[in-house]
Amino acid sequence: MADDADIANDFNELLVSLTLGRRGQEANVKSGPKVCADCDDKIPIARRKLGFKLCVQCAEETERRNSLYAGH
Numbered sequence: 001m002a003d004d005a006d007i008a009n010d011f012n013e014l015l016v017s018l019t020l021g022r023r024g025q026e027a028n029v030k031s032g033p034k035v036c037a038d039c040d041d042k043i044p045i046a047r048r049k050l051g052f053k054l055c056v057q058c059a060e061e062t063e064r065r066n067s068l069y070a071g072h
Contacts, residue, residue, distance in 0.1 A: 038062075 032048035
């Protein structure tokens, strides 16, 4: 049975592993900008990897405006 020190050590190893994994992911992102072209909010890594230049909120607003004026 693991004692508190073993549990804490396992938890620390997990945190270090996750942190280093994220750090590597951020370094590999080269597709899209780090901040939104409209509002300068940070764009999440997964969204940047897909090449998006707008944050979710600005993209939704742009799509909403485009749909309102689609017939004109």
